[in-house]
Amino acid sequence: MATLKHIASKNSDYTAIEAYLVYQHDAFTGNQLLDEHGRPKLRESYLLDTLECGDFSFATACLLANRKYGKNTQHGDIKSHQYIISFDPRDAADNGLTMERAQALGLNFCKENFPGHPAIVCTHPDGHNHSGNIHVHIVIGSIRMREVERKPYMQKPRDWLEGMKHSSTAQTMRHLRVEVMELCEGAGLYQIDLLNGSKERVSEAEYWARRRSQLKLDRENAALTVAGQQPRQKKFETVKDTLRRQISSVLYRATSFEDFSDRLMQQYGIAVKESRGQLSYLPSGRTKFIRAKKLGDKFDKAAVLATLQANAERKPKTQFKQDTIGKLIHIQSRMTEGKGIGYKRWLTKHNLKVMAQTVKLLQEKGLTDEDALNQRIAELETKYHDALAVVKDLEGRMKTNKELRYHVAAYTSTKKIAQQSKAAKRPVAFEEQHRAELTAYRAAAAYLKANNITKLPSPKKLEAEYAQLASEKAKFYKQYKEAKEELLKLKTAKQNVASYFREEEPAQQER
Known part of the structure; x- marks a missing residue:
């Protein structure tokens, strides 16, 4: 069940990403963890290799590429791209996945899909959620330092010419997701369909906001328990979490779009509108609509209309009043x-x-x-x-x-x-x-x-x-x-x- 995540970085300090991969960091603040002598603490286990960097470090190779081609000079320019392949936690026990094997798969993936870019490939044994999932970080400098052979998935000259910047388009991500699925199939690892989206989509920012708030709530509940009081809430919900739950509760009972929108407004004060074929939702107390694609595929127009039609076609079940x-x-x-x-x-x-x-x-x-x-x-x-x-x-x-x-x-x-x-x-x-x-x-x-x-x-x-x-x-x-x-x-x-x-x-x- 390998997943693929992409992160674009505008940070001009190329040494920061290598430091993140090598040293321990606080999961919430991002700050380096120091030992008793004030020195950064190395990660307990990791494997790291560089590609296309020559005799230089990754940071130096990227800076030389920027200077040679006169690019990445503005603050808003994307300096590097990071792709994270996270494998299923069961792969280690069931399919013999080790850090060495994952590193080899990551190196081959990087050579095939990002040729010509200076790159770091680093494997960690576990994630910040401690689920035991081996994962590989592939970090590439945004500028290609040599012209490469054109491959079938390359559509524009920027995909193979020297001195051009990498662009993570929707077509590129689809190609990479297919590559990850085939990588898992060839290696005999667990996999899922990465091409059909997610029913409930949680962004990186929402994920960390949820984790930070949950940690704060756990501390407050612990203090209440010590004081002999009963906590009122145990699980934290973001605004989007609450919106997903409320929409879902209405969606599976409504039989038409009018019924759906009326129920949302009457029960929760949520307004829904359609613009350019896309749905957006406005929770009570907010002034800006939240687009359906920010919540997940089950909340977009096609999925909502399909659910409403299924509800309308479903025959009402005859209910018999039982003598109790x-x-x-x-x-x-x-x-x-x-x-x-x-x-x-x-x-x-x-x-x-x-x-x-x-x-x-x-x-x-x-x-x-x-x-x-x-x-x-x-x-x-x-x-x-x-x-x-x-x-x-x-x-x-x-x-x-x-x-x-x-x-x-x-x-x-x-x-x-x-x-x-x-x-x-x-x-x-x-x-x-x-x-x-x-x-x-x-x-x-x-x-x-x-x-x-x-x-x-x-x-x-x-x-x-x-x-x-x-x-x-x-x-x-x-x-x-x-x-x-x-x-x-x-x-x-x-x-x-x-x-x-x-x-x-x-x-x-x-x-």
């Missing part, structure tokens, strides 16, 4: 809490109503005999657990069927392109042009091979099998639900009878 019975309340235990005589009268009436419901239920079921009641409860428990086991089994088979249908469809739709790649006159260019399709084909082929599927099943047969499984699940789920409801009623009735006679005995003795 309440539970007896132990009067004496409640009276010891200092309740008044009026509360005791209310409890007495409540218990009389509950017992009337209990007796009526047992008479209707013909279970006024204790042995018959216990036998019926045992039968229902058996029926409940058997039906639940069947439902779980059917759900697992439905999930497997769904995964197989997905991979069969992907394999079928991309197989022709995979065959064309073998006969392509320019394999590298063809690979780059159809990178997404070929990646989907290889993933589907790997799934079929892992499951020993040599002959593709018919999609229609798979759909029919899924429909049959869904029908069986509905039947057994109905049995499970009915058994559960009746079981809960009878257990409550049995408990009420036992509680009633336990409370009646001391009352009779007192009289």
Whole structure:
């Protein structure tokens, strides 16, 4: 599950990034941590190499490039770019990922994608969140110091000519994300789809604001606990966190855009507007709208309209009012809490109503005999657990069927392109042009091979099998639900009878 993050820096002090990679820093302030002698503390473990720097350090190589080509002279110029490849914490234990192996992958990634740029490649064993994820920092000077061979993904002269500056465009990031996905696939590491965005997008600034505020809140809560007070809030929410939660709570109940906007305004005072095909939200108390892309892909126009349409098409579930019975309340235990005589009268009436419901239920079921009641409860428990086991089994088979249908469809739709790649006159260019399709084909082929599927099943047969499984699940789920409801009623009735006679005995003795 490797991820890729990009950071552009306008800092003209090129030694600062190397110091960050080598020495320990405070995660919140960014300041170097010092030892008892006032000297910077080295990181406990790291691997660092430089590329395209010649006999010079990274900082010197970048400064020489700036002077040679007369660039990066203004304060607002981007001086360097940093790309961070963060691997899944499980890769170390499950797939044998070590720092040395990650460093080698990072060096090769840098050579392939940033040729001609002075670069630092540094691997750390863990991140600031201490999740155990090995990650690689790739820092490049913004100016290319030599002309390189043009590759298929390079679209403009600045991508290969000497003296040109690197530009991290949307097309560049898409290419690099595909490269990371293929890197993980080739190395046998965990991976995710990096091309389809994030449902809830958290920026670097929001992430650190959340962490700093959470740390402050934890300290305040600790002080309240010591003072014997109960903390009111345990998890800190940013303005965007709160906005995401409020929009989500409305989005899954609304059935039209008008309904969606009206509910947001009535319940939370949030205004929503559409501009140039994009949605923006204005929380109560703010004067500037927050664009949907700052919150995540699930809040943009296409995703919102799709959810609203699905809500409108979903058939309302028929709700049956179930005859329920309440539970007896132990009067004496409640009276010891200092309740008044009026509360005791209310409890007495409540218990009389509950017992009337209990007796009526047992008479209707013909279970006024204790042995018959216990036998019926045992039968229902058996029926409940058997039906639940069947439902779980059917759900697992439905999930497997769904995964197989997905991979069969992907394999079928991309197989022709995979065959064309073998006969392509320019394999590298063809690979780059159809990178997404070929990646989907290889993933589907790997799934079929892992499951020993040599002959593709018919999609229609798979759909029919899924429909049959869904029908069986509905039947057994109905049995499970009915058994559960009746079981809960009878257990409550049995408990009420036992509680009633336990409370009646001391009352009779007192009289």
